[in-house]
Amino acid sequence: xxxxxxxxxxxxxxxxxxxxxxxxxxxxxxxxxxxxxxxxxxxxxxxxxxxxxxxxxxxxxxxxxxxxxxxxxxxxxxxxxxxxxxxxxxxxxxxxxxxxxxxxxxxxxxxxxxxxxxxxxxxxxxxxxxxxxxxxxxxxxxxxxxxxxxxxxxxxxxxxxxxxxxxxxxxxxxxxxxxxxxxxxxxxxxxxxxxxxxxxxxxxxxxxxxxxxxxxxxxxxxxxxxxxxxxxxxxxxxxxxxxxxxxxxxxxxxxxxxxxxxxxxxxxxxxxxxxxxxxxxxxxxxxxxxxxxxxxxxxxxxxxxxxxxxxxxxxxxxxxxxxxxxxxxxxxxxxxxxxxxxxxxxxxxxxxxxxxxxxxxxxxxxxxxxxxxxxxxxxxxxxxxxxxxxxxxxxxxxxxxxxxxxxxxxxx
Amino acid sequence: xxxxxxxxxxxxxxxxxxxxxxxxxxxxxxxxxxxxxxxxxxxxxxxxxxxxxxxxxxxxxxxxxxxxxxxxxxxxxxxxxxxxxxxxxxxxxxxxxxxxxxxxxxxxxxxxxxxxxxxxxxxxxxxxxxxxxxxxxxxxxxxxxxxxxxxxxxxxxxxxxxxxxxxxxxxxxxxxxxxxxxxxxxxxxxxxxxxxxxxxxxxxxxxxxxxxxxxxxxxxxxxxxxxxx
Numbered sequence: 213x214x215x216x217x218x219x220x221x222x223x224x225x226x227x228x229x230x231x232x233x234x235x236x237x238x239x240x241x242x243x244x245x246x247x248x249x250x251x252x253x254x255x256x257x258x259x260x261x262x263x264x265x266x267x268x269x270x271x272x273x274x275x276x277x278x279x280x281x282x283x284x285x286x287x288x289x290x291x292x293x294x295x296x297x298x299x300x301x302x303x304x305x306x307x308x309x310x311x312x313x314x315x316x317x318x319x320x321x322x323x324x325x326x327x328x329x330x331x332x333x334x335x336x337x338x339x340x341x342x343x344x345x346x347x348x349x350x351x352x353x354x355x356x357x358x359x360x361x362x363x364x365x366x367x368x369x370x371x372x373x374x375x376x377x378x379x380x381x382x383x384x385x386x387x388x389x390x391x392x393x394x395x396x397x398x399x400x401x402x403x404x405x406x407x408x409x410x411x412x413x414x415x416x417x418x419x420x421x422x423x424x425x426x427x428x429x430x431x432x433x434x435x436x437x438x439x440x441x442x443x444x445x446x447x448x449x450x451x452x453x454x455x456x457x458x459x460x461x462x463x464x465x466x467x468x469x470x471x472x473x474x475x476x477x478x479x480x481x482x483x484x485x486x487x488x489x490x491x492x493x494x495x496x497x498x499x500x501x502x503x504x505x506x507x508x509x510x511x512x513x514x515x516x517x518x519x520x521x522x523x524x525x526x527x528x529x530x531x532x533x534x535x536x537x538x539x540x541x542x543x544x545x546x547x548x549x550x551x552x553x554x555x556x557x558x559x560x561x562x563x564x565x566x567x568x569x570x571x572x573x574x575x576x577x578x579x580x581x582x583x584x585x586x587x588x589x590x591x592x593x594x595x596x597x598x599x600x601x602x603x604x605x606x607x608x609x610x611x612x613x614x615x616x617x618x619x620x621x622x623x624x
Numbered sequence: 625x626x627x628x629x630x631x632x633x634x635x636x637x638x639x640x641x642x643x644x645x646x647x648x649x650x651x652x653x654x655x656x657x658x659x660x661x662x663x664x665x666x667x668x669x670x671x672x673x674x675x676x677x678x679x680x681x682x683x684x685x686x687x688x689x690x691x692x693x694x695x696x697x698x699x700x701x702x703x704x705x706x707x708x709x710x711x712x713x714x715x716x717x718x719x720x721x722x723x724x725x726x727x728x729x730x731x732x733x734x735x736x737x738x739x740x741x742x743x744x745x746x747x748x749x750x751x752x753x754x755x756x757x758x759x760x761x762x763x764x765x766x767x768x769x770x771x772x773x774x775x776x777x778x779x780x781x782x783x784x785x786x787x788x789x790x791x792x793x794x795x796x797x798x799x800x801x802x803x804x805x806x807x808x809x810x811x812x813x814x815x816x817x818x819x820x821x822x823x824x825x826x827x828x829x830x831x832x833x834x835x836x837x838x839x840x841x842x843x844x845x846x847x848x849x850x851x852x853x
Contacts, residue, residue, distance in 0.1 A: 244653035297642040304638035311630045418642035503675040503762030570758030583672040590670040
């Protein structure tokens with residue numbers, strides 16, 4: 213028998229979904245080697261990898277929403293992995309219907325609709341997160357969303373066809389489908405339960421494989437160096453977040469560094485910030501005050517760092533504001549050196565007199581010299597828990613897993 | 625045909641597809657991880673360090689080291705500042721050559737001009753000194769080279785020069801309480817007989833308005849030195 217057109221469309225949707233989800237999950241999984249990689253970001257499979265590190269796909273991949281069970285396996289399990297499994301399962305169901313001559317079987321078609329609604333709902337949720345939370349669109353993810361809608365729409369189309377009195381294209385197929393020997397009337401409930409069980413197997417097996425086979429990254433915890441002089445003789449540490457309990461932690465960051473803002477989001481999202489008594493050391497990557505960089509990687513960072521030091525108890529609020537506004541501040545400060553000061557003073561008038569003063573400039577300098585004393589690498593962010601460094605490779609995807617292990621290691 | 629016979633192989637293939645992809649990814653990542661561990665690349669990230677500018681030539685470093693040693697900055701002694709004769713000895717060069725070493729510091733230096741026979745800093749002096757000192761950047765040493773103009777006796781001028789240098793240090797200690805200050809600020813008082821500043825320095829950042837040779841040398845030359853020793 214010939215497959216019906218909606219079933220063909222459904223299968224094509226599944227194949228597209230498998231391709232896009234495989235690209236997405238593969239981009240994620242390649243980071244298990246702890247190295248930096250370009251990622252694919254195209255609505256057309258096979259497009260050139262994105263090396264900018266700023267595409268919507270990169271933002272999505274590095275976001276807390278890209279994976280789950282992050283404390284169990286380094287980086288967590290990419291959400292696209294069960295996505296692949298689901299599309300494979302849907303393809304299997306569609307092929308089974310075709311090969312088993314069940315294209316007209318109402319229970320099978322209804323199950324196809326129900327199961328294809330899952331990626332549609334997931335797409336809606338993740339699309340919403342991308343638009344409203346991440347404020348960007350990931351082209352590869354859009355490929356998955358589109359595939360989901362094609363599958364769901366095709367399944368609905370198949371239901372409409374099933375309700376039709378006869379096949380338009382293949383009467384023989386109808387006869388075969390109507391053959392009671394070939395198509396015993398299934399119990400719909402049992403049929404759906406069986407389908408759900410099958411889908412569970414399709415989804416769970418790769419997840420178990422991923423968790424069981426992923427490299428053990430816990431061996432790297434505590435292997436990336438320690439602070440040689442963790443004291444603060446200059447009084448430049450800035451308390452961040454709750455200070456009541458937790459392991460002493462020093463965070464070296466630049467308030468206008470995108471990676472630092474991302475790190476903060478991931479840290480808060482992990483909930484592990486509550487287990488840290490954090491102090492910040494400001495390390496602006498801006499040659500207006502930092503002699504260790506030859507240009508202003510983040511224009512305005514020196515001024516905003518001064519504002520953080522000037523803000524006293526409001527330092528947390530200034531940091532949060534700077535993370536939120538960093539694109540606008542960097543852009544404005546790139547052409548107007550006074551712009552950063554104007555912006556921060558407008559938001560926090562109390563720092564007006566202090567920003568730019570010799571006293572705070574000296575403090576920024578002492579902050580940078582603290583990094584010199586400790587021979588820190590010139591990069592941000594860096595996190596030291598109890599004086600032990602969280603490896604740079606663990607500050608993004610592997611944060612939850614690596615920090616949890618570092619905390620366990622440092623716990624008395 | 626029994627539907628199970630159709631579905632079973634499809635099911636088996638389908639179930640294995642995603643784990644097979646997963647195993648392949650993880651195997652590749654593990655291989656790269658092992659390769660990276662077997663031959664770790666040199667870290668390309670710079671390490672935070674004090675600055676060491678191009679003007680830090682061998683002569684300047686030699687003077688710097690000798691002055692710092694003889695002024696007690698490279699040891700933990702209480703000695704601070706050098707007598708003029710000692711300064712000549714550590715520099716072992718003509719006064720103009722000594723001044724020439726500091727010419728590249730035009731953007732980093734300031735000249736605090738004192739009133740005649742006076743060693744007190746006025747508000748303008750303090751403001752300029754604070755600005756110069758706050759602009760440390762990566763420099764490791766702050767030099768204060770106090771001078772006096774030729775009027776008066778050599779002994780009086782030597783003492784006046786010393787007072788001027790110490791007035792600068794006192795202000796810095798009071799304004800910038802810092803555990804490193806003692807190791808960073810080097811004082812040198814030259815009196816009237818060595819390395820007088822000439823009028824070319826009038827274009828430099830100064831706290832005084834007049835700029836005769838006498839005005840220019842009733843002064844303390846202050847600058848951060850961006851050199852590593």
